[in-house]
Amino acid sequence: MGRITIILLAVIMLSCNSDDENKVIQENFGVAPDGSPVFLYTMKNSNGMTVKLTNYGATLVSIVTPDKDGNFADIIAGFDSLSGYVNDNSFIGVTVGRYANRIGKGKFKIDDREYQLTINDGNNHLHGGVKGFHKLVWDSEIVTDDTSSYVVMKLHSPDGYEGYPGNVDVKVKFSLNDNNDLIIEYAGTTDKPTILNLTNHAYYNLSGNFENTILDHILTINADNFTPIDSELIPTGEIASVENTPMDFRKPTAVGARINEDYIQLKYGKGYDHNWALNEYDGNVRKAVTLSDPKSGRVLEIFTDQPGMQFYSGNFLNGTITGKGGIKYNYRTALCLEPQFFPDSPNKDNFDSPLLKPGEIYRQTTVYRFGIMK
Numbered sequence: 001m002g003r004i005t006i007i008l009l010a011v012i013m014l015s016c017n018s019d020d021e022n023k024v025i026q027e028n029f030g031v032a033p034d035g036s037p038v039f040l041y042t043m044k045n046s047n048g049m050t051v052k053l054t055n056y057g058a059t060l061v062s063i064v065t066p067d068k069d070g071n072f073a074d075i076i077a078g079f080d081s082l083s084g085y086v087n088d089n090s091f092i093g094v095t096v097g098r099y100a101n102r103i104g105k106g107k108f109k110i111d112d113r114e115y116q117l118t119i120n121d122g123n124n125h126l127h128g129g130v131k132g133f134h135k136l137v138w139d140s141e142i143v144t145d146d147t148s149s150y151v152v153m154k155l156h157s158p159d160g161y162e163g164y165p166g167n168v169d170v171k172v173k174f175s176l177n178d179n180n181d182l183i184i185e186y187a188g189t190t191d192k193p194t195i196l197n198l199t200n201h202a203y204y205n206l207s208g209n210f211e212n213t214i215l216d217h218i219l220t221i222n223a224d225n226f227t228p229i230d231s232e233l234i235p236t237g238e239i240a241s242v243e244n245t246p247m248d249f250r251k252p253t254a255v256g257a258r259i260n261e262d263y264i265q266l267k268y269g270k271g272y273d274h275n276w277a278l279n280e281y282d283g284n285v286r287k288a289v290t291l292s293d294p295k296s297g298r299v300l301e302i303f304t305d306q307p308g309m310q311f312y313s314g315n316f317l318n319g320t321i322t323g324k325g326g327i328k329y330n331y332r333t334a335l336c337l338e339p340q341f342f343p344d345s346p347n348k349d350n351f352d353s354p355l356l357k358p359g360e361i362y363r364q365t366t367v368y369r370f371g372i373m374k
Helices: 003-021 082-087 264-269
Strands: 024-031 037-044 050-054 059-066 072-074 107-110 113-116 139-144 149-157 168-176 181-190 218-221 225-227 273-277 286-292 298-304 308-312 336-340 362-372
Touching: 024 082, 024 139, 024 149, 037 139, 037 149, 037 168, 050 168, 059 362, 218 308, 264 273, 286 336, 298 336
Parallel strands: none
Antiparallel strands: 024 037, 037 050, 050 059, 059 072, 107 113, 139 149, 149 168, 168 181, 181 362, 218 286, 225 273, 273 308, 286 298, 298 362, 308 336
C-alpha cells in the first residue's frame, strides 16, 4: 500500500471520528403519563464533552465536562429515569414557561384586562404554574445542517392555559460546539397580546460530586444592581445598588462568604434567591456570569441577551430528592443561574416589559461556556 493511500485512509478515519463525535443520538426514555413517547438525546463534541436532554419539559438531563486533571463528571442535578422528572416539583433541569420566576398573586393586566394565573407558590404564581412547560412533552427532532447537528423542541400552548392569554407557539434549539459552548436559543409567537419569559433551570455543582456544597464555588455577576424582594420573594419594584451589601458579586466571591450575614434580603430568601439587573443590557449577547470551582478547576461562563439573572443557592434542597445514582440532593449542594426578564415584570412599570404581541417574535439566546481555570 502506497504512502498516499495510507494518508488518505488516515484522513478518512479522522473525518469519520469527527462526524461520530458531533452527531446527536436519540434513544427512548419512556412514556409520559399522557401516553406520549419521551426521548433522550445525547450530544457530544470533539473534546469529549457530553450533553443529554429530553423532550419531557425540554430538560437538560446531564452535562459531562472534564476537570483540571482531565477527569469527566456530570455537573448538573437530575434523575436516572423519566419517573424522576415526572414526580419532581423542583424544576430540575427544565425549560420553564410561560413565565419564568414569580408573578405576585398570579395577576397581571394587559390593556386594562386582568388575568388570573394558577397559584402554585404560596400566594403567587411560579414558573408557569402547576403544569407549566416543564410538565409537558415537547415535539422534538434532530436537525443536521452543513456543519453540525442539534436538537429542536417545539410546543403549542393554547389560549387560557394556566390562565395565560393567547395561543403561543415556542421553539427551543439546543446545540453544542467544539468550544464547549452549550447554546440555547428560544423563540415564541402569539395570536393575542400575552407575556412570555423562558429560561433553563439547571442545578449546577461544578465539583461533579453532589455530596459537596456549592459554598466554595466562586461567583462573579456583571451587575451593579439587584431587585430587592419582600417576604414572599416578590420584587418590591426597587432597583437597588449592590454596593456594600452581600449582593455584590462584581468581583469573584465565594458563594458562602456572606450567605449567612444578618441582612434582611438573605433572610427573606433563606440565602440567595434573587434577581440581578445585568449591566450593559441592549438586547445583545454579553458576558453575565462566571462560576468556578477551585478544587476541580471547572469554570462556567454564561453569556446572555436577557436583562436579568436569577441566582438561587439551593436553599430549599433538603435531602428529600433522590437523584442520579441514588444521591440525595441536600442543602446548598447545587445552585441555579437563570437568565430572564425580572420577576413580576408585568406588574412593575419600571422593569423591562415581557409583553409579546401578535406579529412579534420573542427571542432569547444564552450561551453556557464550560472550561478550566487558568
